[in-house]
Amino acid sequence: MLLSVENITVRxxxxxxxxxxxxxxxxxxxxxxxxxxxxxxxxxxKSIAGVVAxxxxxxxxxxxDVGGQPPEGIARLGLSMVPEGRHVFGSLTIEENxxxxxxxxxxKARMAENLASVYDLFPVLSERKDSHAGVLSGGQQxxxxxxxxxxxEPQLIAIDEPSxxxxxKIIDQVYDTLxxxxxxxxxxxxxxxxxxxxxxxxxxxxxxxxxxELVLEGDARELSKGDALNAAYFGFEEH
Amino acid sequence: xSTTKHPSVLxxxxxxxxxxxxxxxxxxxxxxxxxxxxxGRTVTEMFIRVALVVGMFTxxxxxxxxxxxxxxxxxxxxxxxxxxxxxxxxxxxLLPGLxxxxxxxxxxxxxSLIIASLFxxxxxxxxxxxxxxxxxxxxxxxxxxxxxxxxxxxSNWGPVxxxxxxxxxxxxxxxxxISFGGAAAAVVIAYLYGISRSGLALRAGRDEAVAAAASGxxxxxxxxIAFTISGALCGMAGVLYAHFLGVVNPDAxxxxxxxxxxxxxVVGGMSSLSGAVIGVVLISAxxxxxxxxxxxxxxxxxxxxxxxGIQEIAIGVVMIVILMFRPGGLTGGAELSLTxxxxxxxxxxxxxxxxxxxxxKPRR
Amino acid sequence: xxxxxxxxxxxxxxxxIYALGALGIALIFxxxxxxxxxxxxxxxxxxFAMLWPSLDVVAIVFIGNLPWFLxxxxxxxxxxxLSIISEILVFRRxxxxxxxxxxxxxxxxxxxxxxxxxxxxxxxPKAINLWSNLSLPVEIMGARIPLLQVITIVxxxxxxxxxxxxxRRTQFGVEMRxxxxxxxxxxxxxxxxxxxxxxxxGVSGALASCIALILATQTGxxxxxxxxxxxxxAFVATVIGGLGSLHGAVIAGFLIGGVSVLLxxxxxxxxxxxxxxxxxxxxxxxxxxxxxxxFAPKSSKERV
Numbered sequence: 001m002l003l004s005v006e007n008i009t010v011r012x013x014x015x016x017x018x019x020x021x022x023x024x025x026x027x028x029x030x031x032x033x034x035x036x037x038x039x040x041x042x043x044x045x046k047s048i049a050g051v052v053a054x055x056x057x058x059x060x061x062x063x064x065d066v067g068g069q070p071p072e073g074i075a076r077l078g079l080s081m082v083p084e085g086r087h088v089f090g091s092l093t094i095e096e097n098x099x100x101x102x103x104x105x106x107x108k109a110r111m112a113e114n115l116a117s118v119y120d121l122f123p124v125l126s127e128r129k130d131s132h133a134g135v136l137s138g139g140q141q142x143x144x145x146x147x148x149x150x151x152x153e154p155q156l157i158a159i160d161e162p163s164x165x166x167x168x169k170i171i172d173q174v175y176d177t178l179x180x181x182x183x184x185x186x187x188x189x190x191x192x193x194x195x196x197x198x199x200x201x202x203x204x205x206x207x208x209x210x211x212x213e214l215v216l217e218g219d220a221r222e223l224s225k226g227d228a229l230n231a232a233y234f235g236f237e238e239h
Numbered sequence: 240x241s242t243t244k245h246p247s248v249l250x251x252x253x254x255x256x257x258x259x260x261x262x263x264x265x266x267x268x269x270x271x272x273x274x275x276x277x278x279g280r281t282v283t284e285m286f287i288r289v290a291l292v293v294g295m296f297t298x299x300x301x302x303x304x305x306x307x308x309x310x311x312x313x314x315x316x317x318x319x320x321x322x323x324x325x326x327x328x329x330x331x332x333l334l335p336g337l338x339x340x341x342x343x344x345x346x347x348x349x350x351s352l353i354i355a356s357l358f359x360x361x362x363x364x365x366x367x368x369x370x371x372x373x374x375x376x377x378x379x380x381x382x383x384x385x386x387x388x389x390x391x392x393x394s395n396w397g398p399v400x401x402x403x404x405x406x407x408x409x410x411x412x413x414x415x416x417i418s419f420g421g422a423a424a425a426v427v428i429a430y431l432y433g434i435s436r437s438g439l440a441l442r443a444g445r446d447e448a449v450a451a452a453a454s455g456x457x458x459x460x461x462x463x464i465a466f467t468i469s470g471a472l473c474g475m476a477g478v479l480y481a482h483f484l485g486v487v488n489p490d491a492x493x494x495x496x497x498x499x500x501x502x503x504x505v506v507g508g509m510s511s512l513s514g515a516v517i518g519v520v521l522i523s524a525x526x527x528x529x530x531x532x533x534x535x536x537x538x539x540x541x542x543x544x545x546x547x548g549i550q551e552i553a554i555g556v557v558m559i560v561i562l563m564f565r566p567g568g569l570t571g572g573a574e575l576s577l578t579x580x581x582x583x584x585x586x587x588x589x590x591x592x593x594x595x596x597x598x599x600k601p602r603r
Numbered sequence: 604x605x606x607x608x609x610x611x612x613x614x615x616x617x618x619x620i621y622a623l624g625a626l627g628i629a630l631i632f633x634x635x636x637x638x639x640x641x642x643x644x645x646x647x648x649x650x651f652a653m654l655w656p657s658l659d660v661v662a663i664v665f666i667g668n669l670p671w672f673l674x675x676x677x678x679x680x681x682x683x684x685l686s687i688i689s690e691i692l693v694f695r696r697x698x699x700x701x702x703x704x705x706x707x708x709x710x711x712x713x714x715x716x717x718x719x720x721x722x723x724x725x726x727x728p729k730a731i732n733l734w735s736n737l738s739l740p741v742e743i744m745g746a747r748i749p750l751l752q753v754i755t756i757v758x759x760x761x762x763x764x765x766x767x768x769x770x771r772r773t774q775f776g777v778e779m780r781x782x783x784x785x786x787x788x789x790x791x792x793x794x795x796x797x798x799x800x801x802x803x804x805g806v807s808g809a810l811a812s813c814i815a816l817i818l819a820t821q822t823g824x825x826x827x828x829x830x831x832x833x834x835x836x837a838f839v840a841t842v843i844g845g846l847g848s849l850h851g852a853v854i855a856g857f858l859i860g861g862v863s864v865l866l867x868x869x870x871x872x873x874x875x876x877x878x879x880x881x882x883x884x885x886x887x888x889x890x891x892x893x894x895x896x897x898f899a900p901k902s903s904k905e906r907v
Contacts, residue, residue, distance in 0.1 A: 071790040087788040089781045096777050104793035305703050377894040380842040384883035395876035498710050505707040548722030555715035562708045566700035
């Protein structure tokens with residue numbers, strides 16, 4: 001098992017963002033986490049990345065307990081996080097942004113190799129490698145942060161709302177890239193999206209959260225056939 | 240009908256100032272009954288500091304903006320009262336540059352207290368018109384710059400302020416009871432402002448800036464009101480201080496007092512009125528205790544005493560330790576109260592840190 | 604012409620000290636959102652370190668008597684060490700705290716350092732005879748400029764260039780810049796928080812020692828209050844430069860140095876005592892004009 005989240009509860013002050021939530025992922029799997037605004041999706045990712053600490057429950061990555069590990073420790077285990085809003089380092093150049101991801105592997109040759117492969121994947125980054133990352137468009141920034149995550153040589157990339165604020169055409173490109181990475185490199189992907197559309201399009205397993213709790217789990221395409229998806233998403237009572 | 244179900248803010252929270260003033264009154268009574276002269280002076284100084292820190296709280300606590308400038312208003316109040324109360328004969332010699340009206344004035348202490356405090360408030364209002372446009376750290380730096388400007392002016396405008404040398408001849412009127420009155424008045428005013436429309440709006444803006452702005456809170460206006468009131472209160476503390484020592488000089492109202500009073504506020508818990516009062520009382524008590532120990536305490540046959548200079552070092556260490564273990568200050572932003580429901584009115588998440596991961600730095 | 608040159612050198616050398624101070628404050632602010640008020644006391648501590656181990660009224664210089672190529676690294680090490688120790692003992696526990704709490708804690712720490720110095724050395728300034736021959740003037744294009752001014756300016760430029768190279772050319776430097784911009788994101792990429800913060804404190808402390816060396820040579824005295832004015836101006840420079848912007852802090856430091864020297868020269872005689880009031884009014888004006896600072900990084904938002 002690659003990732004296993006067991007019964008975690010996360011609170012911000014008096015607000016409970018995630019309640020008794022569990023989840024498992026296998027190597028090479030793509031898992032979509034969907035749900036309406038405020039469902040606790042980002043909180044889930046932040047707890048996995050070690051940015052917020054659950055009050056109860058455990059998180060294992062590669063059978064190793066990562067509870068209490070700082071974010072940098074978890075990153076070093078091979079879990080790369082692409083948070084919501086992308087978070088490029090605007091005052092660093094594009095190449096510096098990428099190199100940053102390679103910092104924990106002190107291996108110059110491998111770094112150069114990875115850099116070349118990222119540039120290969122996203123030629124536009126290579127063309128502008130010495131300009132500041134702040135000047136990139138939203139779509140290019142999304143490519144940069146995916147490339148930066150790849151530089152850490154991760155086994156699992158957790159990515160929060162990759163389609164946020166992007167034009168539909170660009171979203172297609174982003175998803176093409178992600179699918180390619182999954183198919184060609186066997187990367188495991190944990191993708192958070194508000195809407196279920198992408199999950200249904202891409203296929204694979206999906207879990208849905210609402211108000212901090214798991215409401216639905218299963219194969220995205222199977223779930224999309226009935227009304228269950230909408231019912232769960234909007235919280236309709238079943239008749 | 241609904242008023243019976245929902246008691247007013249006043250009814251819910253009035254126990255806080257009552258408890259605080261009651262506590263201070265107890266100290267005053269005990270001092271009056273048992274304290275020595277010297278102890279009386281210590282307590283008087285503490286009450287003045289309560290007035291000052293509560294004045295600072297009125298702005299800093301409600302707005303969440305750290306101000307480094309309030310010692311400036313203390314300075315303005317103190318000198319204002321010096322101009323109004325020093326006998327004209329002395330003023331002709333000491334401060335030849337005063338306008339004839341001021342030069343001939345010789346007001347009573349209470350009249351001067353009111354006028355000089357209001358003067359500090361007016362200056363705060365005028366400065367606030369400009370400074371309150373800023374927020375966050377820019378605003379803090381601007382208040383510091385204002386303090387530096389005030390200090391430079393008062394230190395160099397010899398004919399009017401006596402320059403860096405001390406201005407003497409201020410009637411000494413502040414004792415335990417008057418300073419207690421000042422502290423109590425400051426607590427009442429700060430409390431009334433806190434439950435006023437403006438105070439509530441300002442605190443809403445402190446905790447949820449966007450939401451408050453969206454519901455029509457004019458943060459600039461509310462900050463200006465708070466800044467003016469707190470300027471006047473600090474001015475009053477300055478007047479009390481001037482009439483406590485009988486002497487003023489500009490450096491008494493500069494960085495030293497700024498930092499020690501800010502420290503008292505933060506150690507107590509800067510977002511609650513109780514925190515402001517408790518911070519002053521506690522730190523003053525620790526300082527006094529250490530001072531006593533420096534002089535030596537009799538243990539059996541001999542005396543134990545701390546080496547000179549340890550007192551300051553110890554107070555610094557105590558402050559660091561308190562803040563390390565209670566980053567939100569001793570009260571953590573809560574108010575002292577008899578009813579539990581009103582206990583967390585001033586409660587602010589920001590003061591508690593994120594409360595999440597020990598190494599997590601929440602940033603937006 | 605020579606007068607202009609003289610003013611220029613004055614402005615640059617005053618500005619150099621402010622710039623180094625602002626840089627020291629900005630470095631720590633960048634990675635920790637901490638305005639370190641103890642910085643001025645680090646400076647004073649380093650000055651007095653040159654008197655060690657003597658506590659005498661007439662200071663017998665021990666470390667201060669070391670040859671310069673030993674003295675400089677020793678003092679830099681002391682500054683860096685003091686700063687790193689304060690990170691480990693005090694500030695590490697406060698990483699979650701709000702900026703006001705951190706600020707007041709740093710002030711309390713400065714207060715402690717100040718009073719430790721006071722206890723050992725008293726408040727009377729002491730003479731330090733450090734490289735006094737550097738005060739001799741040299742002639743540059745007809746103007747007589749104290750050699751020390753030239754050295755101060757050159758040293759500042761060298762330090763700044765070295766720092767820029769470090770920040771741009773090394774992996775560690777890139778990590779520090781990234782951490783200054785978005786600490787959590789940097790950590791999620793494997794950047795070690797403790798290491799970066801400690802390095803920032805180390806460099807900042809070393810910058811404080813540079814100021815200490817310059818001030819001690821310039822004034823020839825050791826005074827426990829000598830760090831404070833530099834720290835205050837540096838603090839202001841950091842903010843008007845744009846918090847989180849290192850080059851902004853440096854430029855603003857030079858700017859404030861320049862403005863104060865120019866005001867000193869050009870203000871009418873009767874207004875000259877009020878020079879600082881003009882300087883600080885200019886500071887307020889600058890903040891009103893650009894509240895985010897003159898050189899705020901694009902991505903930076905108000906966080907305090």
